[in-house]
Amino acid sequence: MVETMKERPRVVDPLLGTGCPRGAASMLPVPPMATSGSSRPRKEHHMKSLHACLVVTILSMSTIAQAETSKGGWSDRVWNAAIDGDRSTVDELLRAGPTGSASSRDVQAFRNRYDEWMKHQADSRAAMAERRAETKQEMQKAIDEDRLLDALRSAVEYQTLSDDYDSVLADPMVNKVIDWSGATLPSVLTDHDWLYAQEILFRLRTLYEDTSYRGMWDEYDQRIEANTKRLGLLRRYARERLYDLYVKRNERLGEDPPDPFNPQLAERWRNEVESIDRAMVRDAFGTSAAEHISSEGWPPLYEGGFESLEVFGSIPAMSMTFPNMADADRMRAWDEALDALERETLVRFSEGQSPRRVATFVFDALDRINDRTLDIPDSVLWREFGDGAMAGLDPYTQIIWPYDIEQFNRQMEGKFIGVGIMISEDEVGDIKVVYPLEGKPAQAAGVQPDDIIVDVNGQSTAGWTVQDAVHHITGPRSTWVTLGVKREGADEPIRIRIQRDLIKMHSVKGWRREARDEQGDDVWDWYIDRDSGIAYVKLTQFNEDTYMDLGRALESMHSVAVPRGLILDLRYNPGGLLTSAYQISDLFVEGGTIVSGEDKNGAQSFDLPAKRHTTLLGDLPTVVLINQGSASASEIVSGCLQAHEAGLVIGERSFGKGSVQTVHPVRSQAEAKLKCTTQYYRLPSGLTGGPGRLVDKEVAKEFDSSDWGVVPDLEVAMNADQIEEALTLRLEADRLPGDPRPPNPDGAAEESELESTPPDIDELIDRGLDPQLELALLILQARALADGEDGSQRALLDP
Known part of the structure; x- marks a missing residue:
């Protein structure tokens, strides 16, 4: 901790924004509800009472589960093969069916379920094959009509529908599209059409993702990162130029032009850099140099900062806002002075000068260089230098500037007035819905993941930052906002009105x-x-109430029947509190480590052990569902249960966010903070022994490794159509009579008689819309069939 630290830093999950106090390992397991304040005694007592009820409740679950396990035989072989990730053996055993009485009602019911599963798989394969053939035709048509982006989009979809991604890259038609893209990029970059370049680069990178051509993926990833910086600078300082690029994009795609440019946006940058000063950036440098997980100190910060300023000076359109940048002599002097300063900085470090002395030299020199060359506002100079420095460390370390601090603090509190969506800026600069929060207004109104927000209350989002979108979408409680969203498969934007x-x-x-x-x-x-x-x-996230709410759910389950199996769905769960993930995992794991932390020196920073007396669900057969939207705390829970073989994991590889951020105050006249990556999560070794795994994708990238995230025991992919249908049905089935109905993709009104008739959620299984969930259910149904004779199966299946 640096000398300027006045407040205790807080641990924060960047995907969710909630946090908990950082400190010794002994602090982390404390239930979030047991915090200081007048309500502590009452809530602690309630938690103890609930825990006592759960012990009584779940002891009966354990007794039945133990009796079932003791039967052995077919159901055990299915379960063990699944835990081992042996898909072929699982398939063989499920096809053979249980070995009990052939006339048993339960055996026949299981065989019927298995037949339905096989039919759904066959139907899905046939639909994918048909769609794959259609995609190939669409790719050829796009080539014939000289539509590069459509051809690339079809190539990506064609590959996604294939079993072997590498073989698709050898397909002559796909090769033609890749070569066409490569030949087009130089002229696009020469024209400084960064938006078009980003769309091409993004799709090329996608084609090499999850293939053996890792070098090509890395190359395009680096080019995207560099191009993203240019687009970000246009969005902040040259919005009219960015607007022109959006006009060109719409012309290229045959779409209507965006709304006329709003001149007020051209001056928005002044708000974004207001109150930023040199002292703010220097203090953030000192804290990150001392605390960041990389342990490399100051040099990487200067490297990233200088690179950012060089990119800033390389964009001609910046002269629209800063006239001196149109002067070739001034620009040459800027570039030469920065190069000399970067070399001198490295020399001073090599001579062993103290970081503080070097910092004084660098910051003074930057002031002088700016004054005699570009003469941009000081706040612009320090924002770009600071942003570049932090971006060079990792994707999650950043300075929270005064302009952003109010929104950041609101997220940290865990409640705010809004519509309940997580948004981001995608690779081409659109405002994209990462996911709508379950049960919140946006989801109820029909917003879906991957929707592109093209306007808010009729105002185009072209050129907006995420912060711009937040300012316009949020507002007073009970007021309304209308989002225009572009959705894959819809010809026109969909209008969604949300309260x-x-x-x-x-x-x-x-x-x-x-x-x-x-x-x-x-x-x-x-x-x-x-x-x-x-x-x-x-579980949609891990917040301070999750553990208690899960306890109430278990009580409610037991009031109806004794659970003999559990599906724990963590798909699209972005994470949350470490303490919550620890408490949930502790319900399933009898002993050993649940999760540990690793600091910048590779030393263990915390170790959270399982407590035997809280292992209330250790004998309950559990399947955990994950996908690429499962991150952070979700990866702790799923990875922990997998390592200890306390649960079977099904789905797709998780997001790969295994780092811990701490929030530090920044010394300055205006309020600012530093969010800094200081630790990595390490999953337990479980039953395998040896060191546990790091799941963080950035660590894997650093070591050129493909080992990141949580890889399911049984991988089950879902195609785009299945995902959309499953999400839509889930949303509509969760409506109660009187709830508003989400709009159709084409915006058409629904028949009035359907308003009170939501679909049955069982259709997810009956129609085979969710193969991940369907396989999880089938395996647990197999687990519930303990081998036996003369009706022993019936005794286990009846409540």
């Missing part, structure tokens, strides 16, 4: 929403298969 509300996270959901109680909380049916005793819980 703003207090966004407080309810993170535990069940299978079927049945009602709302007097407090407005949802009442759930927790059983996806009541006959087999299989429960379903979806």
